[in-house]
Amino acid sequence: DKGNYKHFMAKEIHEQPEVLGHTLSRYFDYTTKRARVEGADQLKFKDLSRLIITACGTAYLAGLVSKYWFEKYARLPVEIDIASEFRYRETPVSDKDTALVISQSGETADTLASLRYCKTNGATIGAIVNVPESTIAREADRVFQTIAGPEIGVASTKAFTCQLAVLAGLALQAGRERGVLTPEREQELVAELIEVPSLALKALARESDIEKLAHPLSKASNALYLGRATNFPLALEGALKLKELSYIHAEGYAAGELKHGPIALIDENMPVFVIAPFDAIYEKTVSNMQEVAARGGRIVLITDERGASECGNAAENTVILPDMSDIVAPIIYALPVQLIAYHTAVFMGTDVDQPRNLAKSVTVE
Ligand code: F6R
Secondary structure (H helix, E strand, O other): OOOOOOOHHHHHHHOHHHHHHHHHHHHEEOOOOEEOOOOHHHHOHHHOOOEEEEEOHHHHHHHHHHHHHHHHHHOOOEEEEEHHHHOOOOOOOOOOOEEEEEEOOOOOHHHHHHHHHHHHOOOEEEEEEOOOOOHHHHHOOEEEEOOOOOOOOOOOOHHHHHHHHHHHHHHHHHHHHOOOOOHHHHHHHHHHHHOHHHHHHHHHOOHHHHHHHHHHHHOOOEEEEEEOOOHHHHHHHHHHHHHHHHOOEEEEEEHHHHHHOHHHHOOOOOEEEEEOOOOOOHHHHHHHHHHHHHOOOEEEEEEEHHHHHOOOOOOOEEEEEOOOOOOOHHHHHHHHHHHHHHHHHHHHOOOOOOOOOOOOOOOOO
């Protein structure tokens, strides 16, 4: 049932404040302000020299965001790869390893094969899945469920942000177990994460600004998305969503890679989405943005008040989100990224909930 929405995707985007609340309250203790991930001890975070993460598509991009978190907050190196590559790489895995697989459906063939590869080699398997009775959930040693509810739209939205919420819980839990996070620091971070549902509501309130971008974007045949740090996976996610929903060719790049090739594509017909809250790395992204502006590229900057006022006149359009801390930013910035693709596709009249050539659950490789 789509309720009052035109598409399941719109409904699922708008459900995020609520389902993020459900997921966060499963993995965080709001009273003590600590991560509380039952069964995380099975993953042996304390003894690991690296954590393996593998998944496909948008779920892989959630894993890529978490790499920054595990490394920063838990000093735990992460080896992440897309499942279709990982499964054939013959990478060394042993009983000293823990592997995390991430999958909304829990049925993705390549992700399941990666799980089995790790399991056969003796690793402990944790799975972040949305469907608890799925094959991946059954075969993992420990399941961390996203409480996103059924996701019908083929493009993953609420499952992605809920995966991030679970991964944040695991990263903070790992940080505590590895003696990296002090109790005070953990409490600070959890207090910030508890704000996610209300920040998500505020981000969704920007929808009409975002809808206005759809018309000019629908005329483009290419688009670029740029970001650094945890906004780099979001740039990849923005490009993936735009491609699959509107069939506009799009690429996501780490902003620092711009001058190593893709800058050659920039001209006045190229919309460039820059995802850059005013954080420690903002200045670096702005200098990339100025390089784009100097070549006539049409920039849409997704940022906060401070970021909008510090960018000079490089951006043609801005989407302004509330101020927020580093750890919550990738969860909240995912929402405008989803809405851009959604509204562009609606404007172009494509089948938003069932894009051509795609299946919700990819059970063949
Ligand atoms: C993109 C999208 C896909 C899935 C991918 C993995 O919007 O939905 O990229 O994320 O097919 O699917 P799951 O999470 O079911 O393993």
